[in-house]
Amino acid sequence: MLRVNAFDHVVLNVRDVEIAADWYSRVLGMERRDAPPAEGGAARTSMMFGRNKINLRPISATQEEWFTGLSPQAGSDDLCFLTDLPPAQVADHFRANGIEIALGPVIKQGARGDIVSVYVRDPDGNLIEVASYP
Template identity: 45%
Template sequence: MLRPGNPEMIAPDRFDHLVLTVADIDRTVAFYSDALGMEAETRNGRTALKFGRQKINLHQRGHEFEPRALRPTPGSGDFCLIATTPLADVVAHLQDRGVAVELGPVDREGALGPMQSVYVRDPDTNLVEIAVYG
């Protein structure tokens, strides 16, 4: 049995990727590229959105890759992205692109402590939190 402090314990460091099931990959790529500055990459028929040292793999609804989530559903995602851009600039950028801020700026508690966040919805209505520490 693995226990904290045990040298055999698994020690996760960070996410490498997460998967979103989407209704329309092209529409999703356009949103995340334009609104959030991610870079689209397609390899072996699979599309991903890259940023920093992570990526979001996209699965087309009804054509998911195996193995997959038990109930892959567009709009079921809820995740937080950390930005290095000041939050006021993030909000202005989103507004310039016609992306509605659903909530924020608001104070939140992240993995590394206090942060300020705004919340938006992507084309599938996934909840995307964009946060800045400090």
């Protein structure tokens, strides 16, 4: 029986790769990596963090340039990231960067139990949860 054991990467559909890359770098501390176009495809911008990566797919890319889901739409994702910072410091960081807090800190259910989360929105409107385990 097939059993997956981890995510390798996630692809976010974005209106503007430069704006999204700046936000994920500046606000969440991710490292930007650019790759040249693959044969017949488009250039790739990825945001690296830990052992994970997010590819930023421009919503204007065609299926030929970037094979993707049937109905790509910017701003339709909910993502949860983990941090070692206490929730109050996460909230302070967002405020210091001019990011409006949508909710939190609040207790939610994570993959391993209760987490304390702070929710914001990225430039495309995706719901971004930054959480820590108590």
